[in-house]
Amino acid sequence: MTEDYTSTELLIAAIARLLAGCRHVAVGAASPIPGSGALLARELSGADPMRVSVLGSLKNSFFTSGGVELFDLAAQGRMDAFFLGGGQIDGEANINLVGVGGYPASKVRWPGSFGSAYLYFLVPRVILFREEHTRRVMVPRVDFISAPGTSAPGIYRPGGPYAMLTPLGLFSFDRERRRFRLQSVHPDHTLEEILDHTGFEFDRADTVPQTPAPDPTWIGLMRGKIREEIAETYPRYAARIAINPPARACRA
Amino acid sequence: MTHPAIPLSSLAAAIPDGAKLAIPPDNCGAPIAATLALIRRRARDLHLVCVPQSGLQTELLVGAGAVRAVETAAVTLGEFGPAHRFADALRAARIRVLDATCPAIHAGLQAAEKGLPFMPLRGLIGSDLVPNRPDWKVMDNPFAPGSPGSKGDPIVLLPAIAPDCALFHAPLADRYGNVFIGCKRELMLMAHASRQTFVTVEELFPGNLLEGERAAGVIPAIYVTGVAVARQGTWPLPFLDLYPGDDATVSRYAELSRTQDGFDRFLDELLSRQEHSA
Numbered sequence: 001m002t003e004d005y006t007s008t009e010l011l012i013a014a015i016a017r018l019l020a021g022c023r024h025v026a027v028g029a030a031s032p033i034p035g036s037g038a039l040l041a042r043e044l045s046g047a048d049p050m051r052v053s054v055l056g057s058l059k060n061s062f063f064t065s066g067g068v069e070l071f072d073l074a075a076q077g078r079m080d081a082f083f084l085g086g087g088q089i090d091g092e093a094n095i096n097l098v099g100v101g102g103y104p105a106s107k108v109r110w111p112g113s114f115g116s117a118y119l120y121f122l123v124p125r126v127i128l129f130r131e132e133h134t135r136r137v138m139v140p141r142v143d144f145i146s147a148p149g150t151s152a153p154g155i156y157r158p159g160g161p162y163a164m165l166t167p168l169g170l171f172s173f174d175r176e177r178r179r180f181r182l183q184s185v186h187p188d189h190t191l192e193e194i195l196d197h198t199g200f201e202f203d204r205a206d207t208v209p210q211t212p213a214p215d216p217t218w219i220g221l222m223r224g225k226i227r228e229e230i231a232e233t234y235p236r237y238a239a240r241i242a243i244n245p246p247a248r249a250c251r252a
Numbered sequence: 253m254t255h256p257a258i259p260l261s262s263l264a265a266a267i268p269d270g271a272k273l274a275i276p277p278d279n280c281g282a283p284i285a286a287t288l289a290l291i292r293r294r295a296r297d298l299h300l301v302c303v304p305q306s307g308l309q310t311e312l313l314v315g316a317g318a319v320r321a322v323e324t325a326a327v328t329l330g331e332f333g334p335a336h337r338f339a340d341a342l343r344a345a346r347i348r349v350l351d352a353t354c355p356a357i358h359a360g361l362q363a364a365e366k367g368l369p370f371m372p373l374r375g376l377i378g379s380d381l382v383p384n385r386p387d388w389k390v391m392d393n394p395f396a397p398g399s400p401g402s403k404g405d406p407i408v409l410l411p412a413i414a415p416d417c418a419l420f421h422a423p424l425a426d427r428y429g430n431v432f433i434g435c436k437r438e439l440m441l442m443a444h445a446s447r448q449t450f451v452t453v454e455e456l457f458p459g460n461l462l463e464g465e466r467a468a469g470v471i472p473a474i475y476v477t478g479v480a481v482a483r484q485g486t487w488p489l490p491f492l493d494l495y496p497g498d499d500a501t502v503s504r505y506a507e508l509s510r511t512q513d514g515f516d517r518f519l520d521e522l523l524s525r526q527e528h529s530a
Contacts, residue, residue, distance in 0.1 A: 108339075112305065
């Protein structure tokens, strides 16, 4: 059987799989795709549903003590997964959200480190999500370390990078080896393409499998309930994906 | 003791040049009307403490030349795009940035609200934020298990952040100077940590906000120096579920603020709009 789905739906499904088994997942600013993945994972989590906090949402956020609470709760181990991105990401999973071309008078200044320099240390499953997979993002060494991918022995660090998802593929991160490992290549993309667009070395098996297609029932959820839920926080995003379903469809 | 509301211009005049000024994020009561009043009185040399990040408010103040330093976890217009005036001012070294991470700003304010000199915080070690913040120190956790004096478990210490003033917008204040903020507890933290707190509100509440269930979400008047009524006081930003943002205006800002000229034109429009609606 074949089922059409969009490249966005493939990413949302991959995120939902990465979150399986989490009790509490938080989603930060400007993250409609991670937010959708977390809401889908909650939908699939069964009798003891996962808690999902979507920053900026009124309906899917249960904090009553202001912005401080998210960070306090993460330090106590009450948050299992979070998402981070980066204007630059390097092969040791260091991320740069500050800028390039000198500091502080950066030629290109990005917003800043947000909560990364803290949450990256404390949340067990940090998923790096970036919608651009090019050599200007995936660099040999970041210009500024907003948050380091790994820490020396003796540094308190229950958390760290768990996976990296891009439009081309899905990587895991090995904290001992300090390296990414390519787990799967998305349909319609190739290993060569990933090698061409990645500025650092990574591990991989001799044969890298394809990222699995979303289950048809998941696709139904993504186009219905999940899209409605994420629209509360990201109306523009939800309107965009509603107008264009599977214009850029992949085939399973 | 009653605490009559003051005009917006008096509120802006009470925040002195050179003040260390705590401000909230764009989605949490960013006081844009009061910010325009500060710009109108030609405020200068402000040290902004963004709790813990900022957007349009910092852009307006930086673009208007009112700022000497920005202490923040991030400055961005979110889905509207980058903060051009902030980035330009950094490139030209017109302002100093004290880059932080969200909970580091919270922790510094928490130290101040407790009257403590510093607060420890997990994370951070190995981030380039640390070598760029000589005011942050790293020490070994004195409570770490092991023999006394043993090396291990380094932790970052952050100095207290005690702003001269906090400034934000809230739904309600009463005539005693109590201010209702609901769940937005970071505003409470800002008020506790700052020497003086100035608030604009949508409207005045006829009773006493400390009477009844609402009190849990109220900043008591002891922390509040001045309250001014500014309806739609976060415009063009949205405010809680009370009104939506004016996306067209923020989009236009994002476009025009690419250049200082464009910014200046936009700012003039905002200032004259405020004058006419006042």
